[in-house]
Amino acid sequence: METLDGATTELQRKIENLFLHVGFNYWTGVPANIIGAAKHVMKHFDGKIPDHKAALLTFYGIGRKIMMLVLQDSFDKSKLDRKDIGLVVDTHLQTNFTRLKVTNKVKADDIAKEMEIWLHPSCYRRVNEVFAGLRQLWESKGDASRTEKNQETISRIAKKHGLLKEVELVCKT
Numbered sequence: 001m002e003t004l005d006g007a008t009t010e011l012q013r014k015i016e017n018l019f020l021h022v023g024f025n026y027w028t029g030v031p032a033n034i035i036g037a038a039k040h041v042m043k044h045f046d047g048k049i050p051d052h053k054a055a056l057l058t059f060y061g062i063g064r065k066i067m068m069l070v071l072q073d074s075f076d077k078s079k080l081d082r083k084d085i086g087l088v089v090d091t092h093l094q095t096n097f098t099r100l101k102v103t104n105k106v107k108a109d110d111i112a113k114e115m116e117i118w119l120h121p122s123c124y125r126r127v128n129e130v131f132a133g134l135r136q137l138w139e140s141k142g143d144a145s146r147t148e149k150n151q152e153t154i155s156r157i158a159k160k161h162g163l164l165k166e167v168e169l170v171c172k173t
Helices: 009-020 030-045 064-074 091-099 108-118 121-138 144-160 164-171
Strands: none
Touching (some): 009 030, 064 121, 091 108, 091 121, 121 144, 144 164
């Protein structure tokens, strides 16, 4: 097994090859960042991924969104301090919350902080999945008949619950 001390170009190439198979391109700098993050964990955290906001934000390239994803997906939430759990706001939420006039904020971090004031923490994980999933269902690529069926189903459910206008704002550009 290779160590991170003096991580070689060969190790970086191995990581690049792994990422190419899952759709990332080597020129994004991801392999070098992974090696750098691993070194950071070894040097500053005794080889253990930190489980609180302040420590995660010490990593190069880690902002609020990635920090929240790591906290939500990598740790037992019952053991996390509540102040270390937050809403992940990506492009889908940012666009849709603005379209729905849920907020007048524009930046993802500002939207997240505002939403966290009233949204219960148990909902944080599902909010993004619902909005992103709804949009992806609406835009089902490839099969036109499937796309049409999805849009009819979504519209019928939205109309039944009095949310047709909101769903149209989310799904239609």
